[in-house]
Structures are given as C-alpha cells and as structure tokens.
Amino acid sequence: MKTALVLSSALTAVAFAASAEEITVMSWGGAYTVSQVEAFHKPFTAATGINVISVDADNPATPLKAMVEANNVSVDVADVNTSDAVRLCDEGQLEEIDPASLPPAPDGTPATEDFLPGALSDCAVGNIVYSMVVAYDASKFPDDKPATIGDFFDTAKFPGKRAMWKSAKTTLEMALMGDGVPAAEVYDVLGTPEGVERAFAKLDSVKGQIVWWEAGAQPVQLLADGEVAMTTAYNGRIFAAAVTENKPFVAIWDGQVYEYDLFVIPKGAANLEAAKKFVAFATGTQPLADQAKWISYGPARKSSGPLVGLFQDGKTEMAPHMPTAAANLTNALPSSYEFWVDHEAELAERFNAWLAN
Template identity: 45%
Template sequence: MNGSWTKSLAWLVTLSTSYLFAQESVTVVSFGGSYAKACIEGYHKAFEAETGIKINLEDYNGELAQLRAQVEAGAVTWDVVDAEGPQLVLACDEGLLEPIDMLNLPPSPDGVPAEDDYPPGTLTECGVGGLYYATIVAYHPEVFPASEPSKIEDFFDIDSFPGRRAVHRNPQAVLEIALMGDGVDPSDVYDALRSEAGVQRAFASLARIKDQIVWWEAGAQPPQMLADREVSMAIAWNGRIFNAQMLEDQPFKIMWDGRVVDTGSLVIVADAPNLANARKFVEFASRAESQAGVASHIAYAPVRYSGFNLVGNHAVTGKPMKPHLPTNPDHGGRSLTFDVEFWVDNRDELVERFTSWLSR
C-alpha cells in the first residue's frame, strides 16, 4: 500500500513539475539555416540550461506581414524576433514592438556599462544589436589561375575577369556595390543614391554585366553556383561563403573590398505572450559571451566591443575565427555601413525601379 502510494505521489510530482516547466518557454523567430544553428549552439542551449526556459525556435523570411497580422489581430504568438534594420525601424514606428528601455542589459565582462560597450546606432528604440554580417563578393580562385580579382571594380570587369556573376535579386546592398564598383567612394554612396543621377549610375554599372548575371534569391544559392562553376564570382553573404569554406572545404575566397556591413538585431514583439521570458532571453543574448558564442560557429561579428575580443576558434574545426569576421580591421579595402534610414525612406521606390529594370 505504502509503495503504491509513494509511486502515485512521485508520478503526480513528476507530472506537475513537467507541466510547470512546459509553461516556461519563449518563442524566438529567426532566419533559419546555418545562422539558426549557430545561435542554438552559441547561446540558446546555455540560456535553457541557466534559466530552465525552453526556446521554441521558428523561421521566417524577414518580412513584416506575419508580425503585423499577429499584433493587429491581437493574437500574438511570437515573443522575440531577429530583425534587419529597415524592418526593425518600420515595425517600431508602427507600434509592433516593445521599447528596449525596460531591459537590464548586462555590462561587459570587465564591467563596462552596456551603453558604453555598444557602437553608436546599435541600441535603438526597439532593437538590441547582436551581430554584424556583410554582403561581399566571393570568387572561385581556380577560375582565375593567372590573376585573381582584388578590388570591387573587378566584379564589373568581364574582359579581365571573365565568367558569369551571381547577384542578389534585391536592390539593397546591390546598388551600393554597383556604385563602388564604378568608382564611387563609400562615403559618397548614399548621397549619390539620393540623386537621380546617382541611381542611374548604379543601374548603368549593373547594365554593363547584365547579360552575364545569374540572379539569386536564397542565400544558399551563391556558394552552390560557385561550386558548380555556374558563376566565377558572386555577390553573397559572408556567413554562407564562410560555411562553404570551413565546413565543405570549398576553395572560395572573399574579396573584402567593397563590402557592405549590416547589423542584425533582436526585438520583442508588442503584447508578447511570454514577455518576462522574452526580456530574459534578449538580456542573455546581449551578453558579450553570447555574441562571441555565435561567432565561434559562423563568421558574424559580435556588435559589442568586448564581444570581439572574446572570439576564439571555430567550434568544429578549431581554426581562428577573427580573420573571417566582417569587422576585422585587417581586411583593409573599402567598407560601407548599410544605411538603414535611407532604405526605410527609399526602399519602395527603388524596389519598383529595380523590378522594372530587370524586366527590360
């Protein structure tokens, strides 16, 4: 009798404990693929172990439609979202996000307050900057045995560097690269794009190679195109090329000249169903150690100054990671910081013009 009662009691305790822990969760929405895997290994598992809060990870394509629909319908299921700059600003302006001033962001490992450990512009009204990534040009060196490309102008020089080019079917970063490839200094790129003459110049730069372009829409396509020798050079995301180099032993090289560096941020959805857990998650993710943890799996650089110093070797291969990070000062060459406000103000018009130009 006593044994039966003890077993029943143990079963009830286990059931109730499981029930309680099942309620402690947070839904995090991100871009999937190798980036999501890097986050899982880099700090998601550590967050779950430290807090007991389960992360329910979902993928999305970066657009606002689903987030907007949830908030407007009063049926929010997401808590935290990985957001790119223009989407972050628009969502914040529309009231779709919680302000971050209610967060208690941790100091750096050596005690520097968070607000002094983040570069200007990476802590915004609704977003906490997490990682830097870059749109770069990558190439297959075996295609160029005599002389390899070394500057962004070479991407647009079909005569000297023959072969087809992979280009993102999206004007963001592509128009900037087109202008730098035509000799525009990075400091002048956005002033140029604010003028009709500058926009025309960007499209004219692309037009010089248009008949050699293979357009891509998914980030996994450029490294595959390079591997298949379908193209000789590709505008791509540095993390995708890095994974092909590091994990697939591809011989690709990145031409860091003319790179466009952007910031990925974490945001909390307005009326998030697990608001307290969402805050805990973003605070944990904002630790320098968490950002460096992701950078041990994928070549995206920590936003926090102290995070860069913590980056060591790749978690799988053991190779040093800092040489692969887009913010490494040793890269040299021309670098452009993606202008979020410019694209918030001009995206619709430039997407329309880009689409029209593609159809000609």
C-alpha cells in the same frame, strides 16, 4: 498517504509546467541559425529550463509584420536587420526593450556603453555585425584572381555568370562602388537622380549575366553547382562553405556593405517575459563571443571582441574573417538605415521595374 500522493502529483505538475515553458525564435536559417542554436538557444535552455523552438524565414521581418497585423503572432523573438527594426518599431509592431534590462559587461560597463554605436534602439538589441561581400570560386580563376568590387562587374577580364541579391538594398550600393564611387560617398551619390541612374547603368552592364537570389543559402549553392563564377553573399555563408565544407570560395572585402542584425520582440508575443529573458541572455558578452566559434560575424558588444578566439575546428583564427577586422574595412560601407527608411519604397519600385524590362 493520499495527501502525500496528491502533493507529489501537484509538485510533478508544477515541475512539468516549468519545464514545458518555451519560446519560438525566428531567424534566417543555414549556418547563421546553427550559430545561434549553439551559442544562444542551448545555453539559454540549460540556464533557465526554457525550451527554444527555432524557425527560419528568408527575411523574418516580412512574416513578423504579417503576424502582428493579423493579430496572430506565433513567434516570440525575431532576428531582423537594422532598417526593418527601425521601421517596425516606428509602426508600433514591436515591444520596447529597456537597455537597463541587459547585462553589463564583465567589468561592470553598462550595456548602453558596451554595445557598438547603433546596436541599441528603442525596440531592438544588436547581436552581430554581418556584411554582404563579393565572393568567387577560385577554381574558376586559376591565374588572375579578382580582388576588388570593380572586378565583379568586369566580365571581360573575369568571365562567368554572376549572382546578386534580388533587392535594391546593397545591390545599388555595390553597383556604385563597382563603378568607382568610394564607400564614403555612396549615399551622397545614391541620394541624387544622377546617382540612381549611374547605379542602374552599372547593373545594365552585367544584367544578362546575373542570376538573382533571394534566400541566403542560394548564392553558396549557385557557386557550388558551378552556375556562377562570382556572387554577392553574406560573409558568414562564404566562410562556412570554405572552412567547414572545403569549398574553394574566397571573399573579397573591398566594397563590403555591413550592418547589424538585431533581436526584436513582436507586439502580441505570447511569452513576453521569457522572450525578454532570452534577448538579455543571448546578447550578453560571452554568448556573443561564443557565436563567433560557429560563424564569422562580429559581436555587437565591445567586451565580446577580445573573447573571440578559434572556430569550432580548433585551428582557424576568427578575427581576420570578421567584417570589422581593420584590414577588411579599407573600402567598406556601413549600411545606412536612415537612407533606406527614407528611400526604400521608391528605389524598390524602380528596381522591380528595371528587373521586369
């Protein structure tokens, strides 16, 4: 009897230890984190028994880098953009992730062939394609509606304050497109001193009308509060506000700047094997397609695309709201991580100096 009791207690302890296994995943908050919790975290826990703790940051790359450098890493997986993923990997801040550990497509296509170009790197696995777009409050423009990136900078024709991300990245590209530079030529122009001057001159034309935002939830709130009439914003945030909260917000796809978000594992992650399991699970074909039920970001795998269906409301077709929809790519700019890895320091310094004047 005593032996049986001891054995029972031991088995209970083992079961508790297994059920107590957990990882911490850091993301960007808002509707985006909700989409990950529903499509990735909950199904992963159901499949593996590994609990997922969700934490948010304005830009997860910043605290991740600080944690690794302080040798005090408290997260196991983080969601970062492409330029940060490449930079952090080059700096030795991230664990390498073997593409062979990722599940193939349902038809057997290897992950290396199924992910979209640029979605896999030595230390990162893409999950979504998102974009920075211009959006406006339709109630502010009852007659003539803004339709192009140029309209964002035309405060005479479309009066009202603007909001923009407080960052050189995307802001400078959008300024050039707003000044008539075709998307395909933006980085060639921005790579010259004259192009940089042109971008800042365009920003000068609206500087007194700009409210600067730093966290992804802020531009939507600024629109909702009536503090601005137009803003740059992540397309998924605008979609969520318009569809789930019935806000009169409209995205302008002309001049969108799109890129990947990717999962990375910081050096020193306490739960490395569980973190790798999570990344492999979350970036499978079906989970990536399922995420689109919750937010209008495109999946990073080719095989996920045909599985994208309706929003969680059961009536909104998601395909037209994806940055990668053909109709939305007419004058769209794929963000160049190569450009930003090379130029971020100098352009950020110039941008901050411009803000201070």
